[in-house]
Amino acid sequence: MDAQLLEIRDEVFRRNPGETEFHQAVNEVFESLAPLSARHPEYANAAILQRICEPERQIIFRVPWVDDAGKVQINRGFRVEFNSALGPYKGGLRFHPSVYLGIVKFLGFEQIFKNALTGMPIGGGKGGADFDPRGKSDAEVMRFCQSFMTELYRHIGEYTDVPAGDIGVGGREIGYLFGQYKRITNRYESGVLTGKGIGWGGSLVRPEATGYGAVLFAQEMLKTRGQTFDGQRVSVSGSGNVAINAIAKAQSLGAKVVTASDSGGYIVDEAGIDVELLRQIKEVERGRISDYAVRRGSSVSYVPDGSVWDVDATVALPCATQNELNDKHAARLLDSGLIAVAEGANMPCTAEATALFQEAGTLFGPGKAANAGGVATSALEMQQNASRDAWTFEHTEERLTDIMVNIHESCAATAEEYGMPGNYVAGANIDGFRRVADAMLAQGLI
Numbered sequence: 343m344d345a346q347l348l349e350i351r352d353e354v355f356r357r358n359p360g361e362t363e364f365h366q367a368v369n370e371v372f373e374s375l376a377p378l379s380a381r382h383p384e385y386a387n388a389a390i391l392q393r394i395c396e397p398e399r400q401i402i403f404r405v406p407w408v409d410d411a412g413k414v415q416i417n418r419g420f421r422v423e424f425n426s427a428l429g430p431y432k433g434g435l436r437f438h439p440s441v442y443l444g445i446v447k448f449l450g451f452e453q454i455f456k457n458a459l460t461g462m463p464i465g466g467g468k469g470g471a472d473f474d475p476r477g478k479s480d481a482e483v484m485r486f487c488q489s490f491m492t493e494l495y496r497h498i499g500e501y502t503d504v505p506a507g508d509i510g511v512g513g514r515e516i517g518y519l520f521g522q523y524k525r526i527t528n529r530y531e532s533g534v535l536t537g538k539g540i541g542w543g544g545s546l547v548r549p550e551a552t553g554y555g556a557v558l559f560a561q562e563m564l565k566t567r568g569q570t571f572d573g574q575r576v577s578v579s580g581s582g583n584v585a586i587n588a589i590a591k592a593q594s595l596g597a598k599v600v601t602a603s604d605s606g607g608y609i610v611d612e613a614g615i616d617v618e619l620l621r622q623i624k625e626v627e628r629g630r631i632s633d634y635a636v637r638r639g640s641s642v643s644y645v646p647d648g649s650v651w652d653v654d655a656t657v658a659l660p661c662a663t664q665n666e667l668n669d670k671h672a673a674r675l676l677d678s679g680l681i682a683v684a685e686g687a688n689m690p691c692t693a694e695a696t697a698l699f700q701e702a703g704t705l706f707g708p709g710k711a712a713n714a715g716g717v718a719t720s721a722l723e724m725q726q727n728a729s730r731d732a733w734t735f736e737h738t739e740e741r742l743t744d745i746m747v748n749i750h751e752s753c754a755a756t757a758e759e760y761g762m763p764g765n766y767v768a769g770a771n772i773d774g775f776r777r778v779a780d781a782m783l784a785q786g787l788i
């Protein structure tokens with residue numbers, strides 16, 4: 343990083359104290375940008391970097407609700423509208439007890455560049471609440487979502503800001519949020535949220551898109567080395583929407599996926615994960631990964647606590663959460679013969695782990711490229727809503743595949759153009775950044 347970038351970065355750190363995940367995401371992008379800044383002095387003249395790090399708008403609000411025992415509960419809601427150079431703010435809502443401004447800003451910052459890489463007309467934003475849906479009844483989740491939307495509705499809209507799901511926000515929550523938005527505004531504005539149910543404005547393939555997309559991105563990386571998923575031993579972390587669909591796609595391409603996890607522990611299934619059983623337990627019964635071990639039988643071991651990254655694999659797909667895979671895990675995986683990593687989650691590898699993978703020459707697909715299939719399919723959902731149309735699964739999946747192949751291609755080409763062939767981190771950061779920067783330059787000082 344050159345002196346000018348360092349100075350701007352340190353000023354961002356100073357102005358946003360304590361937001362460690364945001365600092366990490368900013369640092370990672372800045373580390374890639376020196377060659378771009380050198381070629382484009384106009385970016386510095388227009389203070390593009392300083393502006394891109396400052397959200398256009400940040401909303402923090404109280405979310406009061408009443409639990410099933412009749413007790414008043416208070417949570418904190420967030421929506422960070424980060425950048426609208428390329429389109430309406432777009433990005434998910436995360437409901438998890440760890441949510442605070444630093445998490446929402448890291449996610450929103452990543453989202454700007456991820457969304458740009460999709461080539462779709464969407465800006466970057468993110469939101470959520472420090473609410474824990476785990477262990478709550480459907481009625482409690484509904485009351486929380488209704489209260490959350492009672493404040494959020496005034497800030498969003500199909501041309502303004504289009505939230506979707508993330509950790510803790512799936513089809514059930516999007517349904518309650520959409521219902522409340524419709525009731526308050528008296529508008530059937532389908533395009534205000536994505537991840538809606540099929541039959542009321544949702545898109546086929548949206549539920550599968552993030553996991554499928556991560557595997558498609560990994561497949562493109564493997565192709566550059568003359569390899570495929572066939573016969574790979576794959577480790578996946580997490581057991582939510584992204585993980586389950588990544589497992590399904592990798593297995594359909596001939597891989598054996600041996601792991602999945604949740605906050606309680608992980609399983610190793612040497613026979614290959616039974617995806618339908620996993621779906622039943624996690625998505626229908628909202629159960630725990632330990633239940634999978636009990637029901638599946640002898641091929642499975644369940645390890646409470648511990649890390650799924652202690653298991654040998656040739657391909658790693660971290661699909662759980664930020665900073666779940668550290669340098670020790672990375673070193674172990676490299677020893678066990680790892681050849682590729684694609685981040686299904688947002689920033690699941692620590693900076694040190696990423697550096698180790700890159701030094702070892704491992705194929706490494708950063709989240710903002712590898713997991714962009716989810717938000718890209720959200721943009722396809724918006725497109726269907728705008729034209730009051732509903733596409734087939736095949737057509738939508740074809741569009742998703744094209745988008746992922748294009749993202750891979752443009753990251754690879756940009757890395758090459760800047761003298762770092764095979765460096766998808768640099769390729770994604772530079773290409774995502776310049777798409778946004780050029781639009782900001784054209785739109786003047788706002």
Ligand code: GLU
Nearest residue numbers: 433434506507508717720
């Ligand atoms: N939360 C997802 C992400 O990290 C999807 C966002 C969306 O569909 O708007 O990209």
